[in-house]
Amino acid sequence: MAYVQHRMTEIPGMRIHSVETKKYKTNTIVLQLKNLIKEDSVTKRALLPYVMQSGTKKYPSSKQLRGALDDLYGATLNVDLSKKGNYQIISFRMDIANEKFLSDQSKLLDQGIALLADVLLRPVTENGAFKEDIVSKEKRSLKQQIESIYDDKMRYANKRLIEEMFKGDPYHLNVYGNENKVDQITPQDLYAYYQEVLANDEFDFYVVGDISHDEIVNKAKQFFVFNEKRAAGQSIEKNEAVEVTKVNEVIEEQDVQQGKLHMGLRTYTTYADPDYLALQVCNGIFGGFSHSKLFINVREKHSLAYYAASRFESHKGSIFVMSGIETANYEKTVSIIKEQLEDMRNGNITDDEMAKTKAMIKNQILETVDDAAGLVEVLYHQIISGYERSIEEWINGIDRVTKDEVVEVAKKIKLDTIYFLKGRGNENGTKTV
Amino acid sequence: MEQKQFDQLNETLYFKTLQNGLKVFILEKKEFNKTYATFTTNYGSVDNHFTPLGKNEPVKVPDGIAHFLEHKMFEKEDGDVFQQFNQQGASANAFTSFKRTAYLFSTTNEVKKNLTTLIDFVQDPYFTEKTVEKEKGIIGQEIRMYDDNPDWRAYFGLISNMYHHHPVKIDIAGTVESIAKITKDDLYECYETFYHPSNMILFVVGPVDAKEMMELIETNQASKDYKDQPPIERFFDEEPSAPRTKKEIVPMPVQTPKCYIGFKEKQPERKGEALLKHELSVNLLLEMMFGKSTENYEKLYNEGLIDQTFAFDYTEEFGFGFSMIGGDTKDPDRLSETLMKMVQDFISKPLSKEDLERTRKKKIGSFLRALNSPEFIANQFTRYEFNEMNLFDVIPTFEQITESDLLDVMKNHFDEKQATVCQVRKKEA
Structure with a gap:
């Protein structure tokens, strides 16, 4: 039996995906809105979903909408923004109890889908725009959300690395938008942008749970009726291959106890490429796990850090390294990290590292699809990349990766930017070990 | 092995208390790929004042020792246990809270091997002066990371406002100064006192056969020579009911x-x-x-x-x-x-x-x-x-x-x- 029973049907204006499973006590609904991340729309796009979830024609205030969700046995409705490759994705997630496990047997899922359709298609309006008071509240909240990135130093350092590394590429934009652009958005601007989203975004609707595909398709047809002719699917954005001529080193100082070292590398491989799985193995050996070169060398051998890891952005083709260290250990840590990559390029990869990494990647993917939200993420990669890779192909493909292939992808990797947020003063200049 | 049915939830829980006092619980989840297991001791950051096993006088141990011990359990004479889990396709971890220390893994294959690894590594401590010293640098950075985290500081700030004496107010990882005092002998003393099977719970959930798992666990435990241990004496200073500060x-x-x-x-x-x-x-x-x-x-x-x-x-x-x-x-x-x-x-x-x-x-x-x-x-x-x-x-x-x-x-x-x-x-x- 296949790991995942994924089915997809196109209805006018939207793709309907379903996964039938009895794993869960609740049913999960995810609506994904896809469009390119752009300088002139990034902030409006970040604000939009928060305004949309603040009231519908039927439930015109957030309090009333939340009350309706509570009545559905505490259905949850969350908004999420994410950057995948060159896209700024808006996600609405609902999670709703399966009435089978309740003494009360009302049709919760239907009501949930109807409510989500209202959020998308029938938001509360006044004078042909979003309500002024809702927009101003959500603007304030968004600004605070952007500002709070500064207070979480790991997120802050990551944001700064990306701004430096992708100058001139829309990918440098933060998914929550630009703090200085929030104030100027009017309810009319935002409503006009909402109309553009309805006309041009790609919509993917997922339901995971104890359901039937045909029923879901029927429900979706009933509730999601689009007025105007929606644009056909967009073409897939290709990444430009950017050459690295010189490593860009950026050092900033703040009043912090621990220095944050973030490094950005270019791999020139993305999800749809034939060497994608080799790159997964390569990143795993480099810094993906507790047997990886970064963990073993930076943490275990040299006691420099509590965490030292790398992650791979599948659609941009970048590897990001992160570690929290004493300011005084900056150069030493950077050189150890560079040595690990050099080692891999020179073929210093053991059979043991290959075996562990493959076992861990296969385990990771199977664990991810055990979680409804994780499963939707995995399936959505196909939409972002326009390339289909089933769970079985993942597993078998990982098994087939050879050490030579890993060395080949490691050779392509180029260090682009080093960002270091260092601490101030003497107290951080001394080593603890 | 006993079992209890929860009809409305459609779950069946299997359980047994073994000869040495270990409590084992197994929940079958046939639809899942993943098996998740935790091996937990009833011992956390607040248990810093107790009578060590075989002694008569209570001791007070350095702040952060339960968490330090958790880190050091992973290191063995022949390397670290993460490697073995990873070899077997499992991802392992551990955490220390106020009242508990839990060791865990999740995996989609080799469940029996991984379960045996989990039980065996937690029941086989190996501490040396050298490995203890090495860990101080790593945990020092973990503490610094939390020092920079305003949410964590607000959380502990609030708890420390409330409590005059209770050790819940002490940061779970301790401080760079308090962990500097920890020795391998301290670790063994805490381990011997708190890691007896009668103070622990093993929980397994996933697409497993409960009977088969229970047999594996029982056989494993029967092969180890545990002596009955008297109840642990823990001491807490009298805590006023009002908060320490407003x-x-x-x-x-x-x-x-x-x-x-x-x-x-x-x-x-x-x-x-x-x-x-x-x-x-x-x-x-x-x-x-x-x-x-x-x-x-x-x-x-x-x-x-x-x-x-x-x-x-x-x-x-x-x-x-x-x-x-x-x-x-x-x-x-x-x-x-x-x-x-x-x-x-x-x-x-x-x-x-x-x-x-x-x-x-x-x-x-x-x-x-x-x-x-x-x-x-x-x-x-x-x-x-x-x-x-x-x-x-x-x-x-x-x-x-x-x-x-x-x-x-x-x-x-x-x-x-x-x-x-x-x-x-x-x-x-």
Whole structure:
């Protein structure tokens, strides 16, 4: 039996995906809105979903909408923004109890889908725009959300690395938008942008749970009726291959106890490429796990850090390294990290590292699809990349990766930017070990 | 092996207490790929004053030692155990809380091998002066990471406002100074005292055969020579019921201040059903006061006093209990005043029956959602079991809570005298 029973049907204006499973006590609904991340729309796009979830024609205030969700046995409705490759994705997630496990047997899922359709298609309006008071509240909240990135130093350092590394590429934009652009958005601007989203975004609707595909398709047809002719699917954005001529080193100082070292590398491989799985193995050996070169060398051998890891952005083709260290250990840590990559390029990869990494990647993917939200993420990669890779192909493909292939992808990797947020003063200049 | 059926939830739990005192629980989840197992000792950061096994005099050990011990359990004479788990396709981890230390793995294959690895590594300590010294650098960086985290500082700030003496106020990882004192002998002393099987719970959840798993565990334990151990003597200084201080400000380089108010539980000495009912009642009341569909939430949000980070929670374990309410805010003083006033207003008025029923439904729905997660089930079940409660009683207990139960809790827990405020504010240069 296949790991995942994924089915997809196109209805006018939207793709309907379903996964039938009895794993869960609740049913999960995810609506994904896809469009390119752009300088002139990034902030409006970040604000939009928060305004949309603040009231519908039927439930015109957030309090009333939340009350309706509570009545559905505490259905949850969350908004999420994410950057995948060159896209700024808006996600609405609902999670709703399966009435089978309740003494009360009302049709919760239907009501949930109807409510989500209202959020998308029938938001509360006044004078042909979003309500002024809702927009101003959500603007304030968004600004605070952007500002709070500064207070979480790991997120802050990551944001700064990306701004430096992708100058001139829309990918440098933060998914929550630009703090200085929030104030100027009017309810009319935002409503006009909402109309553009309805006309041009790609919509993917997922339901995971104890359901039937045909029923879901029927429900979706009933509730999601689009007025105007929606644009056909967009073409897939290709990444430009950017050459690295010189490593860009950026050092900033703040009043912090621990220095944050973030490094950005270019791999020139993305999800749809034939060497994608080799790159997964390569990143795993480099810094993906507790047997990886970064963990073993930076943490275990040299006691420099509590965490030292790398992650791979599948659609941009970048590897990001992160570690929290004493300011005084900056150069030493950077050189150890560079040595690990050099080692891999020179073929210093053991059979043991290959075996562990493959076992861990296969385990990771199977664990991810055990979680409804994780499963939707995995399936959505196909939409972002326009390339289909089933769970079985993942597993078998990982098994087939050879050490030579890993060395080949490691050779392509180029260090682009080093960002270091260092601490101030003497107290951080001394080593603890 | 006994079994208990939870019909409404469609779950069957298998359990047994082994000869050496280890309690084993197994929950079959046939639809999942993943098996998740936790091996947990009833020993956490608050257990810093006790009589070591075989001694007569109590000792006080350095702050952060339970967490330090957790780190060091992974290192063995022939390398570290992470390697072995990874070889077997499992991802392993551990965590230390106030009252527990848990070791765990999740895997989609080689369940038996991984389970054996889990049990064996936790039951086979190996500490040397050299490896203990090496760990001080790593944990030092872990402590620094938390020092820079304003949410963590606000959380511990609030707890430390409440407690005069109870070690719950001490950061779980200790300080760079306190861990500097830890020796390998200290670690062995704590290990021998707290890691006896009779002080531990093993929980396995996943697509397993319960009978087969139980046999494997029993055989493994029977092959090890454990002597019966007397009950552990733990000591806690007498804790006054009122909070230590009413307000504290933590200066940090933040752009957005944080503000939390909390109520210190007067008599946190409940166990079993009484604790379950009390904990669920306080959480239900918090939801009725500040949930997203309440007037209070709407008012706070409209006035710009809170944002998406706003949250509330109540937790109680034998010896301590507290609620906390708050999040990021531009105006920490106005937020704390408003929250205090809202709580006092709420408890002075009769409960709305309609709100109560709606909130009860909401809490039941959220609990069902939580049961989707094998991690939640294993970790929470263990916590409940150590406190003599049963996780699968949550829904019936929610259904049974009456208005008069809630009125008692309201008057008792949300007493103004028990309140305290902690704010993280921008450090002046």
